[in-house]
Amino acid sequence: MLRMGQRGKGQRAGFGLVKRLAAVVGVCLAIRLVGDAVSPGELRLPAALGWAVMALELPSAGPERGGNPSERILSGELPGKGAAGETKTGSQLSDGQMTAPPAETRASEPTEPAETAAAPEPSVPLPTAPAEPEVPLKDAIPTTIKGSGEALAGGVYIKNQTEYTVDVEALLAKPLDYGASPAVLIVHTHASEAYNPAGEDIYEESDPSRTEDMRFNVVRVGDELQKVLEARGITVYHDRQLHDYPSYNGAYNRSMDTVLSYLEAHSDIKVVIDLHRDALEGDGKLYKTVAQVGDFPCAQVMLICGTDFSGLAHPDWRENMSLAVKLQSRMAQTYPTLARPLKLSPYRYNQHVSPGALIAEIGTNGNTLKEAIAAAQLFGRCLADVLTGNGGT
Secondary structure, three states, X not given: OOOHHHHHHHHHHHHHHHHHHXXXXXXXXXXXXXXHHHOOOOOOHHHHHHHHHHHHOOOOOOOOOOOOHHHHHHOOOOOOOOXXXXXXXXXXXXXXXXXXXXXXXXXXXXXXXXXXXXXXXXOOOOOOOOOOOOOOOOOOEEEOOOOOOOOOHHHXXXXXXXXXXXXXXXXXXXXXXXXXXXXXXXXXXXOOEEOOOEOXXXXXXXXXXXXXXXXXXXXXXXXXXXXXXXXXOOOEEEOOOXXXXXXXXXXXXXXXXXHHXXXXXXXXXXXXXXXXXXXOEEOOEEEEEOOOOOOOOOOOEEEEEOOOOOOXXXXXXXXXXXXXXXXXXXXXXXXXXXXXXXXEOOOOOOHHHOOOEEEEEXXXXXXXXXXXXXXXXXXXXXXXXXXXXXXXX
16 A cells, blocks of 8 residues: 555656646647648647657656657667567667667658769670681582693683584684673572571571572672672673572573563663572582682682583574683683683573573582672673773783
8 A cells, every 4th residue: 555645746746747748738739830830731740749758858667768668669769569570660670689779860851861882884795796607607628620731712711511613712803793882681590599608698598508588699699790890881780580489490491581571671781691609519528619819718700601512593602602712711811710611511591592691600509608709799800801892812
C-alpha cells in the first residue's frame, strides 16, 4: 500500500504531467495553424507532435529509459517494428545488435544524397572488320598456264582442237572492219558461275561454285570490264540475265535469243563477249590460274574461238579469229602471262551471229573474285587498245 505522502506526490506528478501534455497539445495546435496559414498542407501534426515531445523532454518511467517507446522511436533509438526481418526505422540492426543512431534530421526536410564518384562508363570495343583469310576457303593449287613450244606470230599460242590451219600472221595484218566507234555487248550464258569464296566475297551457293547473287558471280566481273571500256570511250551494253537459271540446259539457246535482240536494237554493236569463268579440277584437286602481273594477285584469261568443224554452219569464223589473235597478241605484249593459249574449238558457241564474237573465260573456280576482277580490268585495257587502234601487232 502507498502512504498518503507518496500518494500526494504521485497525484501532483500526475497533475504536472497533464499540464505538460495540455501545453504540448496547445503548442502543436498553434504550430498547425501557423503552418497552414503560411504553407498549407506541408506541416503534418504527427511530425510537429514528435518534435514538441522531444523538445519538452518528457520524463521516462525510470533511469533505464525502459518506458515511453514512442519517444525512443522518434529519437531513432528503437526500430519501428521489433520483429526481426521487417522493415526498420531509426537505427538498423547488424548481426542482432543495434548500431549507433543516425544523425538527427528533420522529418519534413529531405536530406541531400551523399556525393559519390561517378561510375566509369563501360568500355565497349568498336566493331572491327573481320580479317581476310590468307588463303581461300577452298585450297587451290596456283598454276600459270603457258603455251608449249615456240609462239606463233605476235607471241600468240593456240590450242587447236580442230584440223584447220590458222595463218596467225595474216590474221594479225588484216584490219578489223568495225567502223569508227564499235560498241561492245557483254553477255553471260552461264551467269551464275562464281569464284572461290574468300574475305568479304562470301556467297550462298545455288550449286557448287555457283550463285544467283550477281555481286559474286561473273556478272560482277562483267561490270568491272564494262567500267574499263567505258572509261576509254567505248559504248558498252551489258546484259545481266541469268540464262542458266532456273535450268542449266538450254542456256545457250536463251543467250542467243538475247544477243539477237541486242543486235537488232543496236546496230553499233560489233563485238560480243560471252564472259564465263573456267573450272579446273582433277584427281580431287582444285586449281587457280595465276598471272604474274605486278604485285597484285591476278587470274589468267582464256579466249575461245568457235568454228564450223562440228558441222554447224559458221562460215565466217575466221573473222572472229582475227579479233581473237589480235587480242591474244596485245595481252602477250602488255601482260605476258595474262593470257592462256587461245583455244580454237570445233563448236560455234553462238558466235555465228556476229563477226566479232568470242568467249572470254576469266579465272577458274579456284580463283577468288578479286583475282578475276583484276584480270578483267587488264583484259579490258587490251580490248580497248585493239578496238581504238592502239593495239599494234
